[in-house]
Amino acid sequence: MPGGMGRGGGPLAAGPGGVCVCPKCGYEIAHQLGTPCYRIKCPKCGTQMTRK
Numbered sequence: 001m002p003g004g005m006g007r008g009g010g011p012l013a014a015g016p017g018g019v020c021v022c023p024k025c026g027y028e029i030a031h032q033l034g035t036p037c038y039r040i041k042c043p044k045c046g047t048q049m050t051r052k
């Protein structure tokens, strides 16, 4: 396994940051480092966000 880029994350590897998405209304927000998506509530409907 060569080092460097590509950690075998597949097409879902979003790299640093990434996106959190609301499973209810589909609202997307930029993931903040140090804050898991599940700790963020959707600003539109208040639903717990999940990582996209």
Ligand SMILES: [Zn+2]
Binding pocket: 022, 023, 024, 025, 026, 027, 042, 043, 044, 045, 046, 047
């Ligand atoms: Zn929502």
